[in-house]
Amino acid sequence: MDKFLIRGGRPLKGTIKISGAKNSALPCLAATLLTSETVTLHNVPYVKDLITQRRLLEDLGATVLTPELHTHKVKAANIEIYEAPYELVKTMRASVLALGPLLARFGQAKVSLPGGCAIGTRPIDLHLKAFEQLGATVSLEAGDVVARAPKGKLIGAETFFEKVSVTGTENVMMAASLAKGKTTIHNAAREPEIEDLAELLNKMGAKIRGAGTETITIEGVNDLGEAEHTIIPDRIETGTFIVAAAITNGELEIKNCQPKHLEAVIEKLREVGVEIKVVDETTLSVKCCEKDLQSKDVTTEPHPLFPTDMQAQYMALMTQAEGASTIVETIFENRFMHASELVRMGADISISGNTAIVKGKTKLTGAPILASDLRASASLVLAGLAAEGETLIDRVYHIDRGYENIVKKLRNLGADIERVTSEMAETVKN
Ligand code: UD1
Numbered sequence: 447m448d449k450f451l452i453r454g455g456r457p458l459k460g461t462i463k464i465s466g467a468k469n470s471a472l473p474c475l476a477a478t479l480l481t482s483e484t485v486t487l488h489n490v491p492y493v494k495d496l497i498t499q500r501r502l503l504e505d506l507g508a509t510v511l512t513p514e515l516h517t518h519k520v521k522a523a524n525i526e527i528y529e530a531p532y533e534l535v536k537t538m539r540a541s542v543l544a545l546g547p548l549l550a551r552f553g554q555a556k557v558s559l560p561g562g563c564a565i566g567t568r569p570i571d572l573h574l575k576a577f578e579q580l581g582a583t584v585s586l587e588a589g590d591v592v593a594r595a596p597k598g599k600l601i602g603a604e605t606f607f608e609k610v611s612v613t614g615t616e617n618v619m620m621a622a623s624l625a626k627g628k629t630t631i632h633n634a635a636r637e638p639e640i641e642d643l644a645e646l647l648n649k650m651g652a653k654i655r656g657a658g659t660e661t662i663t664i665e666g667v668n669d670l671g672e673a674e675h676t677i678i679p680d681r682i683e684t685g686t687f688i689v690a691a692a693i694t695n696g697e698l699e700i701k702n703c704q705p706k707h708l709e710a711v712i713e714k715l716r717e718v719g720v721e722i723k724v725v726d727e728t729t730l731s732v733k734c735c736e737k738d739l740q741s742k743d744v745t746t747e748p749h750p751l752f753p754t755d756m757q758a759q760y761m762a763l764m765t766q767a768e769g770a771s772t773i774v775e776t777i778f779e780n781r782f783m784h785a786s787e788l789v790r791m792g793a794d795i796s797i798s799g800n801t802a803i804v805k806g807k808t809k810l811t812g813a814p815i816l817a818s819d820l821r822a823s824a825s826l827v828l829a830g831l832a833a834e835g836e837t838l839i840d841r842v843y844h845i846d847r848g849y850e851n852i853v854k855k856l857r858n859l860g861a862d863i864e865r866v867t868s869e870m871a872e873t874v875k876n
Pocket of ligand 1: 568569570572573609
């Protein structure tokens with residue numbers, strides 16, 4: 447298993463280009479299942495989750511060509527299997543995004559129930575309830591969820607999400623695009639990735655209005671067709687690099703991003719004392735820091751408020767800010783697993799339920815540490831960059847799921863980080 451070896455203490459300097467958004471590319475690839483014609487997606491990030499999603503499409507019978515590393519041309523003309531198997535769902539929960547398109551186009555779909563995962567139980571009950579509102583019957587058969595549309599077609603309906611769900615909203619938006627009649631999604635998620643998916647679906651011929659607001663309406667159509675679409679930039683990768691500049695006292699120009707997608711993050715980091723300039727619609731510059739960083743409280747909330755996917759990175763930064771900050775995680779249970787690793791590096795963090803209190807500023811010292819999930823790994827890389835000495839991060843396959851070429855990108859900015867194999871890591875430890 448690969449590890450990252452980081453020798454901290456170097457300020458990051460230079461220009462970085464942000465990759466396409468993983469969380470947008472995943473549903474957009476799933477949406478290709480809605481048509482027998484070719485859908486071309488550009489700016490698909492080269493990360494493990496997208497390789498898994500591609501494998502799922504191919505297992506179902508789709509043809510996926512990649513004429514360039516970041517371009518996927520998908521033709522789902524000969525789909526004969528309607529199932530996302532357990533071995534894929536267990537490694538990537540977003541495989542459940544196949545459910546809506548398969549159910550809508552073929553009238554049936556089977557997906558393994560996602561098991562418990564590192565950041566909480568993460569059920570899909572809200573997806574299933576909405577499918578039932580669209581007329582599907584849903585049953586549990588030997589650990590699989592089986593959904594069927596009576597007479598092969600879903601029927602448009604009023605759907606309401608008791609809790610805002612990103613992939614739930616996406617699944618229903620895709621399913622309703624081929625349903626008979628009109629669907630309204632109430633309490634829809636408002637993430638930029640929802641708007642991006644709606645834009646792709648509309649290019650394919652869907653009739654979706656209101657994406658990006660809490661009420662989305664979809665007029666079902668009989669068929670969807672070919673389309674070409676460019677995935678939006680990854681706002682979480684952008685936020686992670688802003689924190690990387692801040693935590694190392696560096697200076698970065700961040701290109702190919704969309705600052706308007708991460709306003710809450712920018713605002714919070716400015717309050718803390720990070721100098722962030724919006725240079726233009728796709729460029730940010732970050733400079734840190736003339737004065738000491740100041741601790742500020744944060745609570746994670748659905749978009750447009752502070753994202754849970756930036757909570758771990760923010761916690762790493764708060765270890766380097768003066769004073770105490772309270773971090774409240776409202777989206778996922780059990781999403782503080784990075785905290786104990788940060789404490790091993792010298793951070794002062796106490797956890798009670800969904801609240802963490804970070805007391806700064808503490809000196810961080812390199813240590814062997816363990817990554818537990820995707821964003822937790824990012825937070826540990828950030829801590830390693832700020833720490834004195836060597837940090838060896840184990841289980842970096844988590845970070846490979848969602849950050850394209852993170853080692854190369856950081857090295858280009860002056861970081862001392864390398865990927866080592868298990869055998870090499872043993873030598874380093876001894
Ligand atoms: C998506 C993102 C993930 C991000 C999360 C929250 C993708 C591929 N992943 O995950 O990176 O951290 O949004 O912004 O886009 N819930 C239920 N029942 C359901 C569905 C969700 O109880 O049927 C709960 C979840 O357990 C969680 C909350 O609702 O507490 C929000 O989850 P949701 O928005 O669905 O997260 P994902 O779409 O899985």
